[in-house]
Amino acid sequence: MKFKKIVLNNFFDGEIIKEFSGNSGKVYLVKNNVTSPAYIAYKTCKYLCEESKDLFDEEVLKWNSINSRYIVPIYYIHNIIGEYYACMRACDGTLADLMSQKEVCETSAYIYALQIIKGLMDMNASSIEHHQDFNPQNILFEDMSRLFRGFPPKEIHPSHRYRMMISDFAMSNYYVKNNIDGRAGGKFPFKAPEQYKDSQLSDFEPDRFALGVLLCMLFTGKHPCGFKQNQVFKKNPKKLKTSWKTWAHSGSKTVNFHNNEVSNLISSLLSTEPEERPNYNECFGVIRKQFEIFNPNEYSTAMFHIDYFDKQYSAYPRDKLRTRVN
Ligand SMILES: Nc1ncnc2c1ncn2[C@@H]1O[C@H](COP(=O)(O)OP(=O)(O)OP(=O)(O)O)[C@@H](O)[C@H]1O
Ligand SMILES: [Mg+2]
DSSP: OOSOHHHHHHHHTEEEEEEEEOSSEEEEEEEESSSSSSEEEEEEESSOOHHHHHHHHHHHHHHHTOOOTTBOOEEEEEEETTEEEEEEEOOSEEHHHHHHHSOOOHHHHHHHHHHHHHHHHHHHHTTOSOOSOOSGGGEEEEEGGGTSTTOSOTTSOGGGGEEEEEOOOTTTTHHHHOTTGGGOOOOGGGOOGGGSTTOOOOOOOHHHHHHHHHHHHHHHSBOTTSOBHHHHHSSSOOOOSSOHHHHHHHSOOOOOOSOHHHHHHHHHHTOSSGGGSOOHHHHHHHHHHHHHHHOHHHHHHHHHHHHHHHHHHHHSOGGGOOOOOO
8 A cells, every 4th residue: 555544534535543454455444524334444455566456356356246244345446546445344343352352151152153154154155165264353343232222222132232244355265266375374273274285185174174263262262272362363373382284183172162062063163174074054053053052032133133134135136236326
């Protein structure tokens, strides 16, 4: 990005209130001056060259092909004198923030897990086979209590306020494009064995492995290698005695949770062999059933939200909608 913050403020007609920097992208959180919504986010490439522009175009097109309430929505692409900014929904934080602030209770873990798995199912129903960088820092949330006064009502669990959305499709489908170099991606604590360069594994299901790590952290409060949440969310995660690569292939994976069905699901997602990991329909089925047994009232509220928005989307497919401006 070549423009200074003060210049961007004018183009955005707002004020940049926060900046985030990932590996390849730069995200600005903007408070709008005169328009609604009050906040908006813009993602652009961190380093500008001809190739990064093509990759950015690709990311936006892949991302926008997904029809789901559980994926961060992109509104449009803002072209500022040849530099492109994807304008998207402003979120209130990441799942990593929620997980490291305080212990996630069991009901909250089920509420978040169902939304996240639904997001993966919707992602697979589009052109995206693999996200390839699936981890809590790339799952954003919107706090709906900031949008709707009195929500959630006190009769339902406070965690229903969070809408989880998967983001960051920079690495997605790289494997589909190139099944050798394209195995790459993933933060070390979430990286599947087959994502390492010289892996002998022939199948490829890295998002399922990463989902196993994420569910383990949500339900047990610990990474399956035994580390605490904060130790793996740091920019440079704590080092293992061996290496993350050895851990992914053959390290012990501890899932210390009282519910056997959920523990077994997580353990099979963490299997070294990609083909042994269950698909998202199976994952959704197990989580939903165990949630219903554990807390039937909160289960029905969570499923009401998921079903309601699913019907909204399927009844009016986005590609068939034509927005009228007058
Ligand atoms: N819509 C948004 N609203 C608020 N914050 C956001 C939004 N999008 C991204 N962020 C913040 O910016 C960070 C970086 O964004 P993103 O993951 O898209 O960039 P990246 O460069 O591809 O990251 P990575 O390091 O994973 O490669 C996110 O982890 C999140 O904290
Ligand atoms: Mg990211």
